[in-house]
Amino acid sequence: MGNNVVITIGREFGSGGREIGKKVADRLGIKFYDKELLQEAAKESGFCREIFENQDEKPTNSFLYSLVMDTYSINGYSSAPFLDMPLNHKVFLAQFETIKKIAEKESCVIVGRCADYALAENPNCINVFIHADKEFRTKRVAAELQVNESKAKDAIQKKDKQRASYYNYYTSKKWGDSRSYHLTLDSSALGIDKCVEMILQYRALYLMK
Template identity: 80%
Template sequence: MGNKIYTIGREFGSGGREIGEKLAERLGIKLYDKELLQQAAKESGFCEEIFENHDEKPTSSFLYSLVMDTYSLNGYHSAPFLDMPLNHKVFLAQFDTIKKIAERESCVIVGRCADYALSDNPDCINIFIHADMDKRVKIISQRANITENKARDLIQKQDKQRASYYNYYTSKKWGDSQSYHLTLDSGKLGIDGCIDMILKFREILDASR
């Protein structure tokens, strides 16, 4: 068996990032979230600000199939790659970096379509964290010190943005249980309960091989 990888998709305000942090801490492995942008920028030669500006942002381009065909046939630094729209270059640079990280080490990766990038990796567990809207509203309202109405609007905006980005680049549906190995309700299980479920899933998975 290879490196143990955990990818985490998450609804805004569901605690997905915190679950990723604590899971990585418990296992003694590295968490990649914004850190992935830094590494992708370093490896691709693009400045980090470009990755931050395009981070999990949806695209209005209709060139996805053409882009992926070009990438699969010609590779990351090919001439066709240089002619791609910037948002595609950013996505493919992240895609490349995610694969390299997974080959190098066990880790937890938050967001950024990592489950899609590692879809052929048998040692990768793909997780989606969700929670009831009312619970997420209270969390974001307190965290950002804003009204619950504003928190609700922010959550809806962020979820829509993440869904648009994921659905476009993966041709799957964000949050759909069929897109993941585990979908966990952090509002019911709590942060530690979600981590326990993930580790139990890994234990059963490894024992079944």
């Protein structure tokens, strides 16, 4: 496994967790995985990219959709051992394996995707969660999606519910509970760039041992 350090970042929607992760990766000169990770998983497992993107961090909620997708995957997009599992599970397992392979290969930052759980057995992991108050997130989401604050609030509620549901379904831990992570930070209290500093400081202290 070598001395790779993998930083995983869970985050509330609009908290800036993705931006923080990207900046940490840039500062350290290491790779950053988000959608890119999904694409790599898609390549390795033989799924087409489109299915992955639709399934990204959505909990299992449609039996019919799974059936259709299973039929679809039987027609040449899936591999045999996955045939009797709902599609979400296949996507999850493929991501899970990809995350593990990446962590063996290199230091990196991975955002979302239950990466902390996929790497539970990896001792060189720093699991971070970023959250922020509603006002901070509403403003960020409204600006990013170019919608009004009411629509931004709806998006936040929906996205967080999806993420919590995905995390709680696939892991044995609880999304957002401090005890699921090594370090959690409120980006609305400290600001994006100082959260980056805190994560770098944690990593430096961690490597000192």
